[in-house]
Amino acid sequence: MIPTEMIERIEAGSVYYTESGCLEWIQGCTPAGYGLMWLGDRKQDYVHRVMLKAHGRDLDGLTVDHLCERKACSNPKHLDVVTREENTRRMRDKNWQAHLVTIRPSLGLYERLADRAAC
Ligand SMILES: [Zn+2]
Numbered sequence: 001m002i003p004t005e006m007i008e009r010i011e012a013g014s015v016y017y018t019e020s021g022c023l024e025w026i027q028g029c030t031p032a033g034y035g036l037m038w039l040g041d042r043k044q045d046y047v048h049r050v051m052l053k054a055h056g057r058d059l060d061g062l063t064v065d066h067l068c069e070r071k072a073c074s075n076p077k078h079l080d081v082v083t084r085e086e087n088t089r090r091m092r093d094k095n096w097q098a099h100l101v102t103i104r105p106s107l108g109l110y111e112r113l114a115d116r117a118a119c
Pocket of ligand 1: 021022023068069071073074075078
């Protein structure tokens with residue numbers, strides 16, 4: 001599937017929250033809350049990773065940090081591609097949480113949104 005068709009498919013299967021800009025996948029997710037989609041009969045992948053790949057990002061060996069803290073969100077502006085080590089460091093770093101508060105306005109996020117049970 002070509003990238004634009006994949007992006008359209010993700011958008012069609014998601015809810016867009018105008019107040020936050022979050023694009024939340026509602027077609028199925030992992031027990032941890034990450035959006036999961038089928039890519040053919042037997043292959044599944046995380047929706048946020050599919051979205052970033054469709055935008056030309058190389059994710060080989062890397063992980064994705066949801067800056068909006070909504071795990072089913074696939075808005076590329078809310079996703080930061082980082083190493084696994086950096087992602088773990090951020091989760092443990094209280095200063096990172098304070099930093100997130102300062103950068104949220106640039107993401108269109110003015111307050112932390114509670115995770116919603118989308119699927
Ligand atoms: Zn988001």
